[in-house]
Amino acid sequence: MCYRNSFLGLLLFNLLFINPSSAADNDPVGHYSKRATALLRDAISRETVRGAGNVPAYAATLQDTFLAAGFPSDALTLVPYNDTASLIVRYAGDGSSGRKPILFSAHMDVVPADPNDWLRHPFELQEDDTFFYGRGVLDNKFDVSILTTLFVWLKESGFVPNRDLVIAFTGDEESLQETVQQLTRDYRDLIDAEYALVVDGGGGVLNDAGEAIQFRVGFAEKTYATFAMTAKNAGGHSSRPRADNAIYDLARAIQRLEAHQFPIETNEITLTYFARTAPLLDGEVGEAMARLVSDPSDERAIATLRAEPEYVGTLGTTCIPTMLSGGHAENALPRAVTATVNCRIFPGHTPNEILRELQLVADNSNLQWDVVGVPVSSPASAFNNELLAAVAVALEPIHPGLPIVPQMGSGTTDGAYFRAAGIPSYSLSGIFINPKDSFAHGLNERVPRAAVSESLRFWRGVINELAGDTSITGS
Ligand SMILES: [Zn+2]
Incomplete structure (x- = not known):
């Protein structure tokens, strides 16, 4: 099926990509934050719940976004699965590190939301001074939009990683978790990696005064x-x-x-x-x-x-x-x-x-x-000092000296399947949020607006450390 020529996709990247390059040069974080927010707005408008069949068109629009930024078409693989889909994106490196790729994963589907129960319409991005609201705005369309924008930013700035970077956006993490199993089983060559960063969960913790108190990285799931x-x-x-x-x-x-x-x-x-x-x-x-x-x-x-x-x-x-x-x-x-x-x-x-x-x-x-059902055994991933060190360097300009805390989750995410397939997997996000404000899966799901620019800066720093040309500072 050809998803690439969808009308919505063309419309979206016309809106997103006719930008004078000077804006990106003068204030890259501000410029790409706007683009990430536009992607998030589009994402929230799509009711990608189980059975609605809306994930493939969403994946196609993301695919168009990568194409418009200069990714070659053979770097993009849209993988249909029943009425949903996954999207795989390869950012080719120069291989100079001699290391296997790093996989970044997030999911495009959301849990259902009944508009009658919400204060604001769940499938429209709404905002006030502090938060964005909408189903999936935290779990996990925020991070899909951030990872997409991050790759676009890196590509447009001419960045060449020293190892391949791969994105896998899955399509049913909140329900059957079969798309991740399809990827590890049938597309292993495309997603194989030294380790996976599951950009869903983990991240920064704010206290009631709004101060950052710790940053969590998931190393294992029960x-x-x-x-x-x-x-x-x-x-x-x-x-x-x-x-x-x-x-x-x-x-x-x-x-x-x-x-x-x-x-x-x-x-x-x-x-x-x-x-x-x-x-x-x-x-x-x-x-x-x-x-x-x-x-x-x-x-x-x-x-x-x-x-x-x-x-x-x-x-x-x-x-x-x-x-x-x-x-x-x-x-x-x-x-x-x-x-x-x-x-x-x-x-x-x-x-x-x-x-x-x-x-x-x-x-x-x-x-x-x-x-x-069928339980999935997921071994703990090996302690990864390289990752923790990269996180520390990336956090330093944002929240200096913040304690970084490894964590064991008690649920099952896509990461459990990567681990089960032998790809160590770590969950983290650039979002800083007070756990009291986290309404993932619940009513009136929200994410702090500040998380957009913070996440872009954070991930740019992490990639510079893990795969980078350290001469590029990113902000
Ligand atoms: Zn999630």
Whole structure:
């Protein structure tokens, strides 16, 4: 299918690219911030939710944007997948570093939003003095627009990286996550890289006073796995009760799960996370983190941190019942009762290992266990000092001396599939936001307007460090 000649695409790049070059020379960050905002405005107007079929046209418009900036057509690959698509962009380097490419990834789809629930229309970019609003304005069309504009800026300024830089924009991260699997399976030669930077999540944290307090880089994700635990019984009439009962059996198993704690686990990522977060927190929690770092078996520190929902997941595997179903009539003994148990598995363990542990804990060989869906095991990515050093250099002119904190996410993003395919993957973004203002997936999603220019400066700095000609300062 030829997406390149779409009318909307032509219209958009006529609007975007008829610019006197002097503006780009005098104030490149201001100039490219305007272009990134125009791309974001177009992106938000497209309702790229699952099943709407709007991702391919969005991808085609982005493709046109790269073409207009001088990328050759053979550097661009639009990959259709059912009613969605991915876009791969290769920025050819001169190969002088002798290193494999760096992959940059973000996703073009969004989760649904009902205009009746929102204060502003979710599929129109709206703004006030501080924020842009719209579905996807944070997750993840902001970063799609930034990465696109960044590549355009680099290309138009004549930058030649010392290794290839590759973009992969995927098309269903928020639902099936099949486009990333198509890329790692069928397009490996086009997206293969020394490592991937998933530009979705991570990034700068602002406190309530609007000051930057830390910058997070995701090094690992826990494996998401769900199990259905079912107690079965011959059933019967409720007027003739017996001692054996599926509800009692399941209730006993659930109580055993409640009493069970998976072992405390740490790795280089979580210990560094605690070490660098401890000084930023006052009181008991900060102290507990510091004690855990010096002695990972400190019982009191473990108890304090386990009591905090924000940190319990960083200490090991967790499994928790989330749904119950069962029985078929109020006057019948139940024949089947099921509890759904959702687990977030610490890197280094397979879902099967955790299932066996749950079976031992439940201690009833008559229970039936089923795996719900297909869990993806994602190993932690190796510590990447080169990346952390580049982030530190890029942040210095924006937020000098900011602590950089490695993080382990508890969900599954496209990065898990890159890791599973053997491409180490790190998540970070140039956005600085107060976690209280982050409404990704929720109502009235927003991003600080200041994030546009900050992100462009940040990424320009990172690329200069990782792939660059350090004579170009970028701002
Ligand atoms: Zn996302």
